[in-house]
Each structure stands twice: as structure tokens, then as C-alpha cells.
Amino acid sequence: MNVIRLLGVCTLAYAVSAVPAAAQTKAAPKPPRPQISQTTREQAAAKNANPDALVLADFQKRIDAYMAVHKNAAKDAPPLKETKNPAEIKKAQEMLGAKIRAARATAKPGDIMTPEIRNKFRRLMYPVVQPTARDKAAPPSPVKDVPVTGTPVQGTSGKAVKADVKEELKENAEEQEEEGGKPIVLKVNAMYPPDSPLPSTPPQILMSLPKLPEQLEYRLVGKTLIIRDVEANIIVDFVPNALQ
Amino acid sequence: MRRSLLFVLMLVVLAVPALFAQDLTLPMKNGSTKFAVIGDTGTGDKHQLAVAKQLSATRAKFPFGFVVMVGDNIYGGNTPKDFDRKFALPYKPLLDGGIKFYAALGNHDDPSERFYKPFNMNGERYYSFKPADGVRFFALDSTYMDEKQTKWLDDQLKASGSDWKICFFHHPPYSSGETHGSDETLRTQLEPIFVKYGVNVVLTGHEHFYERIKPQKGIAYFITGSSAKLREGNISTTALTAKGFDAGYTFMLVEIAGDDFYYQTLTDTGKTIDSGSVHRVGKVDPTPNRSAQPVVATSGKDAAKPAPDKTPTTK
Numbered sequence: 001m002n003v004i005r006l007l008g009v010c011t012l013a014y015a016v017s018a019v020p021a022a023a024q025t026k027a028a029p030k031p032p033r034p035q036i037s038q039t040t041r042e043q044a045a046a047k048n049a050n051p052d053a054l055v056l057a058d059f060q061k062r063i064d065a066y067m068a069v070h071k072n073a074a075k076d077a078p079p080l081k082e083t084k085n086p087a088e089i090k091k092a093q094e095m096l097g098a099k100i101r102a103a104r105a106t107a108k109p110g111d112i113m114t115p116e117i118r119n120k121f122r123r124l125m126y127p128v129v130q131p132t133a134r135d136k137a138a139p140p141s142p143v144k145d146v147p148v149t150g151t152p153v154q155g156t157s158g159k160a161v162k163a164d165v166k167e168e169l170k171e172n173a174e175e176q177e178e179e180g181g182k183p184i185v186l187k188v189n190a191m192y193p194p195d196s197p198l199p200s201t202p203p204q205i206l207m208s209l210p211k212l213p214e215q216l217e218y219r220l221v222g223k224t225l226i227i228r229d230v231e232a233n234i235i236v237d238f239v240p241n242a243l244q
Numbered sequence: 245m246r247r248s249l250l251f252v253l254m255l256v257v258l259a260v261p262a263l264f265a266q267d268l269t270l271p272m273k274n275g276s277t278k279f280a281v282i283g284d285t286g287t288g289d290k291h292q293l294a295v296a297k298q299l300s301a302t303r304a305k306f307p308f309g310f311v312v313m314v315g316d317n318i319y320g321g322n323t324p325k326d327f328d329r330k331f332a333l334p335y336k337p338l339l340d341g342g343i344k345f346y347a348a349l350g351n352h353d354d355p356s357e358r359f360y361k362p363f364n365m366n367g368e369r370y371y372s373f374k375p376a377d378g379v380r381f382f383a384l385d386s387t388y389m390d391e392k393q394t395k396w397l398d399d400q401l402k403a404s405g406s407d408w409k410i411c412f413f414h415h416p417p418y419s420s421g422e423t424h425g426s427d428e429t430l431r432t433q434l435e436p437i438f439v440k441y442g443v444n445v446v447l448t449g450h451e452h453f454y455e456r457i458k459p460q461k462g463i464a465y466f467i468t469g470s471s472a473k474l475r476e477g478n479i480s481t482t483a484l485t486a487k488g489f490d491a492g493y494t495f496m497l498v499e500i501a502g503d504d505f506y507y508q509t510l511t512d513t514g515k516t517i518d519s520g521s522v523h524r525v526g527k528v529d530p531t532p533n534r535s536a537q538p539v540v541a542t543s544g545k546d547a548a549k550p551a552p553d554k555t556p557t558t559k
Binding site for chain 1 (some may be wrong): 319320321322323324326327328350351352353354355356359360361362366367369386387388389390415423424425427429430
């Protein structure tokens with residue numbers, strides 16, 4: 001009986017000590033594994049090319065195709081021009097948006113951000129928010145700055161970017177709350193709700209992604225990365241769980 | 245008797261803020277360039293209104309000709325109503341008085357704001373303007389700092405013969421903020437260009453407080469991101485900090501006269517929390533290999549202390 005009791009106490013003690021230890025050593029999320037289709041692999045092999053380069057080239061091709069639609073629609077829409085009346089800006093956006101929507105009426109999630117492009121984007125964003133060699137070399141310090149003189153540090157540390165992302169997400173949520181708390185429904189080809197805040201995206205993340213034409217922009221809505229047409233205010237496509 | 249006492253009491257209550265507002269130290273020289281700086285403004289809440297009110301009141305004493313906005317001009321929704329509530333109404337007295345606003349885009353702004361005429365962005369994400377002979381401003385979009393934009397800045401600065409070259413944008417390359425801190429990536433992109441062409445002053449926001457940075461590589465940096473939002477106690481004072489204020493809502497007044505850039509930073513109650521001047525030291529020949537050119541020297545309470553070589557310390 002005593003042996004059973006002793007075993008019970010030992011098990012309990014182990015459990016109590018193991019839970020916080022496990023929490024402390026919570027492993028950083030693993031980097032997303034490359035998911036490249038067989039077709040892309042075969043094409044890459046045939047061209048002696050890097051499969052990732054083909055994925056990004058495919059992304060560029062799809063963006064170009066979208067921009068052809070955008071430019072065609074813009075020919076018949078009133079141009080965005082400087083005005084004192086913000087309603088005119090919104091009206092111009094809506095009219096262009098309606099024409100683009102009509103031209104790509106069957107658009108659906110993944111038309112531009114295909115599964116392998118989504119995966120590539122997740123892999124591009126992942127390292128930006130991970131601790132860098134600089135983070136690992138120096139112990140955490142309340143001072144986030146670099147020495148006033150000396151060699152300038154190249155880039156911001158991953159920890160700082162991650163903290164910044166957290167802060168941005170928090171601020172976005174607060175803004176959302178202040179504006180009435182309506183959830184943002186992400187729907188390809190739909191208008192980005194003008195009464196919802198446009199969440200901000202840290203520049204370090206933006207710099208890690210393929211450059212977009214000036215008419216388009218990336219925005220981080222929670223952990224979802226959207227491509228938004230600025231001139232038409234429509235959601236072009238998105239990457240769910242982009243930030244891992 | 246009671247009524248008279250009440251009247252006197254009311255007068256005193258009304259006069260106290262006005263007295264603070266009269267506490268201007270700027271030289272107000274004839275022919276100088278006078279302007280104000282506000283940042284992170286577009287909330288439409290009582291704090292934005294309080295700063296806007298004080299800014300308007302101050303103009304009676306300090307007749308600035310334009311206002312520079314360092315980004316986050318419209319937070320949250322951006323319907324036409326939002327433009328009214330978060331910009332046109334708070335600054336109505338100034339807009340009605342013919343004061344021009346020049347905006348830079350912040351991370352919370354919709355880039356389509358550049359088409360809103362009262363922001364005077366000429367439909368561009370980045371642009372420059374020259375309010376007076378010898379003074380040129382360069383507005384940048386620090387959220388999307390790409391090669392095209394840095395090339396544009398390089399070309400513009402190269403072509404500019406202005407004595408005062410002032411850049412303004414949203415993200416601060418130097419900051420002692422606990423929340424965001426210095427944007428070192430942006431610094432790596434922009435600082436060499438600033439140094440090469442002798443940019444004198446950089447005005448930014450993003451951090452919801454006021455901070456004057458000790459001149460870095462001969463350039464004076466100011467953060468004015470608390471004209472409507474505030475992160476109290478967020479400054480982790482470092483060796484970068486010449487003056488920091490994170491206990492109230494602020495705006496800056498600036499006067500450029502000859503080789504001097506005078507600044508005074510006030511709160512929404514009109515209290516002065518920082519003042520001094522930046523002195524321009526000669527012309528700069530583009531020399532990309534030199535790291536510290538004599539562009540500015542500052543005077544003010546903390547300006548005389550040299551920036552240490554060591555890693556900054558906390559307070």
C-alpha cells in the first residue's frame with residue numbers, strides 16, 4: 001500500500017515539475033516545409049532551375065494577369081485624381097472595383113495565391129520573425145537600440161520584428177474595437193470594408209515579400225496576409241496563416 | 245457677491261491655459277519660415293481635438309504658415325465621414341484660415357489618402373515641396389521603402405540647392421521607445437543618403453510620444469507621434485535621448501531663420517516641454533564615404549552633452 005502511495009506521490013511530483021518545464025522549453029514553431037507540386041518539380045528539373053524561383057515567377061505571372069484586368073478596367077473608369085471631397089475618391093474606387101469584379105466574376109481564393117505560392121510566402125515571412133544570430137549572441141536587454149557610434153547594424157533583429165508584429169496586431173485589434181468591432185470578412189473580389197481599419201504590416205515583413213505594382217499592397221489582417229487593390233479597394237487574394 | 249466670485253473664478257480657470265499658451269520662446273523673426281508638426285493624429289477623439297484646439301490657439305501668437313503631418317493621418321475606417329471626423333473638423337479653424345497641411349503616409353493610412361487634396365501630396369506616396377527659399381521638405385512613405393523611392397530621394401536631394409533639407413516620414417530610424425524602438429532597417433536604407441547630401445533635420449512619428457534624439461551623424465531627429473495617441477511611460481531613455489516626453493499629448497512649433505532651426509514642443513494644455521535650436525553648419529559636398537559631416541549643432545537643455553561612444557544605458 002505504501003509503495004503505491006509513494007509511486008502516486010512521485011508521479012504527482014513529476015507531473016507538477018514537468019508541466020512548467022515543458023512550458024518553458026516550448027519549442028519555436030518549426031519552419032514551414034516546402035510544398036512544391038510535382039509539376040513544378042518536373043519543370044524545374046527540365047529547366048535546371050530552382051523550384052522556388054519557378055513558384056515566384058508563377059506568382060509574378062498571376063499578378064501581371066491581374067494587373068492586365070485592372071488596367072483594362074481602369075480605361076473605362078473615372079481616374080483617381082486629387083479632390084477635396086473624399087467621397088469622390090471612394091466613388092472612383094467603387095466604380096473601378098465594380099468593373100474589376102465583373103471582369104473576374106469567377107475569381108476564388110487561390111487563383112493568385114496557389115497552394116505552393118501560399119507556402120512560399122509563409123516560408124518567406126517565417127525567418128523575419130525568428131530570433132536572429134544577433135538576438136542569440138546578445139542577452140535580452142531592455143535597451144533595444146544600437147550604440148550611438150560605430151558600425152551600423154544591418155537590419156532589425158527578429159525578436160524586435162516579432163515584438164513589433166505583436167504590437168501591431170494588438171493595435172489593429174484595438175482599432176477594430178474602437179470602430180465598432182465588426183469582424184473583417186475576407187472574400188476574394190469583395191470590397192475591403194471601408195468602415196474597418198486597415199491593419200498595418202511591419203515594413204520588415206513587407207520587405208521580405210515579392211514587390212507588388214504600386215496599385216496593390218499587402219496587409220496583415222490578423223495572421224492572414226491579403227493582397228489589396230488600393231485603387232479599387234478590393235481583396236485580390238489572401239494567404240491564411242501567413243505568419244507562423 | 246457669489247456671482248462676482250464665480251465670474252472671477254471662471255476667468256482664472258480660463259486664463260490659466262491661455263497663460264501657458266503665451267509661453268513661446270521662438271524668436272518670431274520677420275521673414276522666417278514658421279510651421280507646426282503633428283503626428284499619429286487621425287483618431288477623431290478628444291485628445292486629437294484638444295491638441296488641434298491648442299494648435300489653433302497657438303497660431304494667434306505664432307503665425308505658422310503650414311503644418312507637417314508625419315503619418316497615421318486617418319486611423320480605423322476611412323469613409324468620407326472619417327476624413328471629416330479625423331481631419332477636416334478638428335483642424336477646421338486652421339483650414340479655414342488657409343493653413344496648408346502636408347502629409348506623409350503612416351502604416352495605418354490607406355495609400356489612396358494621397359488623392360485627398362487637403363493633404364497636399366499631389367497624388368504621390370512621396371513628394372517634395374519648397375515653402376520658402378532655402379528650405380525644402382521631402383515627404384517619404386516609410387512603410388514601402390523600395391529602391392524606386394530611395395532613387396527618387398537620391399535624385400531629389402542631389403538636385404536640391406536648398407540650405408535646409410528636411411525629411412519627414414512615419415517610422416523613426418532612431419527611437420528609445422520600448423514598443424517599437426529604432427527602425428534599423430529603414431536607417432540602413434536612408435541614413436547614407438541623408439549623410440551624403442546633408443539632410444539637416446528628420447521629423448517622424450509612429451512612437452506615441454515625443455523624443456528629440458541627440459544629433460546622429462550630424463542630423464537632428466525628432467519624433468512627434470503623440471498628437472492624438474499616447475503611450476505613457478514608453479520611453480526607455482537611452483544615450484540617444486536628448487529629451488523625451490511620454491506623459492502627455494504634444495505638437496511641435498518650428499521656425500527657420502537663416503542658419504537656425506528653432507523648435508518648441510507643447511502639450512495639449514499649452515505647456516512647453518522642450519525648446520532649443522538646431523544650427524546649420526555649412527554646406528555639405530556629397531561624400532558617401534564620410535560618416536559624420538558637420539550638418540547641425542543643437543542648443544537646448546540637453547544638447548551640450550556629447551553622445552557617448554558606449555552602448556546606451558537605461559534610466
